[in-house]
Amino acid sequence: MRRAHTVEQVRAAEQPLLDTQPSGALMARAATGLAVAVVEELRRRRGRTYGTRVVVLAGPGNNGGDALHAAARLARRGVAVRAVALGEVLHPEGLAAFLTAGGRVVGLDEAVRFGPDLVLDGIVGIGGSPGLRPDAEAALEALADVPVVAVDLPSGVDVDLGETPRSHVRAALTVTFGTHKVATLVDPAARACGRVRLVDIGLDLPAPAVEALEADDVARLLPVPSATAHKYTRGVVGVRAGSSTYPGAALLCVAGAASGIAGMVRYVGPQSVETQVRTRFPEVVGPGRVQAWAVGSGSDTDAVTMLREALADDVPVVVDADALAHLPRRGSSPRPGLVLTPHAGELAALVGEPRADVEAAPLRHAREVAQHWQAVVLLKGARTLVVHPDGRVRVNTTGTPWLATAGAGDVLTGLVASLLASGLDPFDAASVGAWLHGEAGERAAACGTVVATTIAGHLPGIIRAVTARV
Numbered sequence: 001m002r003r004a005h006t007v008e009q010v011r012a013a014e015q016p017l018l019d020t021q022p023s024g025a026l027m028a029r030a031a032t033g034l035a036v037a038v039v040e041e042l043r044r045r046r047g048r049t050y051g052t053r054v055v056v057l058a059g060p061g062n063n064g065g066d067a068l069h070a071a072a073r074l075a076r077r078g079v080a081v082r083a084v085a086l087g088e089v090l091h092p093e094g095l096a097a098f099l100t101a102g103g104r105v106v107g108l109d110e111a112v113r114f115g116p117d118l119v120l121d122g123i124v125g126i127g128g129s130p131g132l133r134p135d136a137e138a139a140l141e142a143l144a145d146v147p148v149v150a151v152d153l154p155s156g157v158d159v160d161l162g163e164t165p166r167s168h169v170r171a172a173l174t175v176t177f178g179t180h181k182v183a184t185l186v187d188p189a190a191r192a193c194g195r196v197r198l199v200d201i202g203l204d205l206p207a208p209a210v211e212a213l214e215a216d217d218v219a220r221l222l223p224v225p226s227a228t229a230h231k232y233t234r235g236v237v238g239v240r241a242g243s244s245t246y247p248g249a250a251l252l253c254v255a256g257a258a259s260g261i262a263g264m265v266r267y268v269g270p271q272s273v274e275t276q277v278r279t280r281f282p283e284v285v286g287p288g289r290v291q292a293w294a295v296g297s298g299s300d301t302d303a304v305t306m307l308r309e310a311l312a313d314d315v316p317v318v319v320d321a322d323a324l325a326h327l328p329r330r331g332s333s334p335r336p337g338l339v340l341t342p343h344a345g346e347l348a349a350l351v352g353e354p355r356a357d358v359e360a361a362p363l364r365h366a367r368e369v370a371q372h373w374q375a376v377v378l379l380k381g382a383r384t385l386v387v388h389p390d391g392r393v394r395v396n397t398t399g400t401p402w403l404a405t406a407g408a409g410d411v412l413t414g415l416v417a418s419l420l421a422s423g424l425d426p427f428d429a430a431s432v433g434a435w436l437h438g439e440a441g442e443r444a445a446a447c448g449t450v451v452a453t454t455i456a457g458h459l460p461g462i463i464r465a466v467t468a469r470v
């Protein structure tokens with residue numbers, strides 16, 4: 001599991017170490033890890049360290065201190081280092097170490113003429129507020145062609161919300177200390193981080209604000225049939241999706257549901273669509289009892305009836321696409337076991353705001369919807385978010401831009417419903433489903449361009465590979 005903590009949590013975890021360890025010990029750990037990462041980055045880009053050039057953009061706080069200490073270590077390995085001071089003062093010990101190692105503080109013009117191979121962004125870290133000051137903006141503009149390694153975070157992002165409301169650094173690599181921050185996992189800030197590398201500095205941390213499942217977590221959560229299993233104990237998943245206008249959505253939703261997690265799949269929908277479903281999936285059966293429903297993908301005008309009928313059963317329901325518009329109104333008594341699977345446009349319609357606002361602040365908006373409907377919200381995107389009304393958040397880090405293809409969401413809806421039917425709770429079902437779907441997309445993309453059918457086709461192989469890990 002990758003875990004991200006808030007600024008307040010990081011500061012609280014740092015305090016006991018700052019109180020008990022020799023002065024500067026924590027910063028030394030951070031700077032050493034940062035220097036190692038920069039050496040690797042220089043080797044990756046230039047094939048060597050000796051004779052390369054690094055410019056530090058140094059802010060006034062400890063973030064600048066980390067960067068200056070790391071630059072001192074780099075100087076001792078033959079890297080030529082310069083620093084541009086952004087702010088009235090620089091971190092005193094960091095500056096002393098930097099100068100002692102042969103570094104020089106220069107003006108911006110000289111830093112540009114120096115021709116750096118890398119820029120170290122030590123402008124601000126967890127003490128920063130969103131946005132950059134004019135001197136930092138000017139420095140980044142003058143050095144715009146040089147790849148940036150961000151120290152702890154790309155300066156200027158909103159650390160705890162993962163938003164980028166104002167000017168900010170766009171890094172090729174972010175070296176973050178102690179734990180991930182919300183901004184290193186959650187879009188749009190995560191996009192500004194480039195690759196992310198975590199340096200352990202020995203923090204003892206509480207429950208995270210945001211977490212990201214990894215393969216071992218998914219393996220632990222995925223249900224595996226017991227020796228005495230039969231199709232009903234494995235769970236029966238029902239699909240109410242598709243319409244005469246969009247029969248393909250039913251096929252794709254069923255394909256996600258029929259990936260082998262649940263013991264049986266039922267389809268309920270228009271006769272003409274049902275015939276196509278049964279022809280393509282002979283194992284699918286008709287109406288009856290289920291342990292979870294997938295509702296709404298491509299349902300068009302049938303969505304309202306399909307949702308009402310699914311909600312009438314006392315089982316978890318995944319609400320997708322056209323059905324989202326027919327959710328019981330805000331403020332009515334919440335119904336347990338709901339998973340909502342909107343994309344940004346659908347979530348924007350739920351909260352009555354422009355899509356661009358949701359894309360700029362996905363975590364905030366997903367939290368709002370989870371609260372209002374007391375439902376688990378799976379907000380689809382490059383970094384899909386899964387938000388529980390109790391405040392827990394997971395972000396999905398599997399997937400590929402090739403997943404942005406028609407029908408991919410229908411597959412996901414069926415898959416999440418099958419995980420619910422097999423007994424996972426809504427939060428786990430949504431986050432495990434997003435992880436498997438992303439992996440299937442990556443595997444499909446490795447074989448060629450991606451369409452939704454091929455994503456579904458890769459699910460059984462991924463599921464078996466993951467369950468084989470335990």
Ligand SMILES: NC(=O)C1=CN([C@@H]2O[C@H](COP(=O)(O)OP(=O)(O)OC[C@H]3O[C@@H](n4cnc5c(N)ncnc54)[C@H](OP(=O)(O)O)[C@@H]3O)[C@@H](O)[C@H]2O)[C@@H](O)CC1
Binds near residue numbers: 131136
């Ligand atoms: N604690 C530790 O031992 C360890 C900490 N570590 C490191 O310390 C970092 C946190 O350091 P920090 O608390 O000193 O804050 P930091 O991020 O440097 O910024 C504060 C300064 O920036 C200024 N400022 C604010 N916003 C700004 C903006 N938008 N643009 C420009 N300036 C802005 C603000 O000035 P003010 O607004 O108050 O005038 C203030 O002076 C953390 O991210 C990690 O790298 C690691 O070494 C591990 C051990």
Ligand SMILES: [K+]
Binds near residue numbers: 123
């Ligand atoms: K930074």
